Amino acid sequence: MALEQRIALLFGMDDATWLRHANPWSVISRSTVLPVLVISLWSRVWLGWWALIPVALSLLWTWYNPRIFQAPPSLDHWASQGVLGERVWLNRDTVPVPAYHRRVPTLLSAVSGLGMFCTLGGIFVLDPWPTIFGAMVVYMGKLWFLDRMVWLWKDMQDATPEYRSWRMRPV
Numbered sequence: 001m002a003l004e005q006r007i008a009l010l011f012g013m014d015d016a017t018w019l020r021h022a023n024p025w026s027v028i029s030r031s032t033v034l035p036v037l038v039i040s041l042w043s044r045v046w047l048g049w050w051a052l053i054p055v056a057l058s059l060l061w062t063w064y065n066p067r068i069f070q071a072p073p074s075l076d077h078w079a080s081q082g083v084l085g086e087r088v089w090l091n092r093d094t095v096p097v098p099a100y101h102r103r104v105p106t107l108l109s110a111v112s113g114l115g116m117f118c119t120l121g122g123i124f125v126l127d128p129w130p131t132i133f134g135a136m137v138v139y140m141g142k143l144w145f146l147d148r149m150v151w152l153w154k155d156m157q158d159a160t161p162e163y164r165s166w167r168m169r170p171v
């Protein structure tokens with residue numbers, strides 16, 4: 001099982017949650033997770049052990065975000081298609097994706113991971129520059145990854161009856 005699949009299981013991403021997360025507002029507001037987490041972790045300087053409260057709230061926001069929006073009226077938005085592509089990507093062991101889609105998403109996930117490592121290192125030593133640089137790398141990798149997921153979705157949306165069913169307008 002791929003790391004991404006384990007994360008999806010940890011987050012309890014069932015069909016209804018994925019559909020709600022396909023709302024563009026969910027995708028856009030998800031970009032607040034990293035800055036909120038950075039500030040929460042940095043707050044240990046001011047709050048000491050009380051910083052565990054904003055850290056816990058940040059993690060709760062990470063879990064709750066895909067659930068707070070309604071299913072979108074249409075899945076034609078770039079962000080919605082990126083979420084659908086992520087679902088296809090997570091399912092790549094069951095329904096193989098074309099060879100030209102296999103390498104870049106993995107590379108971009110690694111780029112984001114390195115950015116996160118840099119961000120966390122900057123937070124650990126309380127240096128804003130590696131923190132900011134790392135966060136920029138995380139965002140660059142994630143946004144490029146999402147763009148690749150849109151492409152993957154467009155190429156795979158008719159690959160299975162399940163994928164075709166995702167295209168149906170949510171209510």
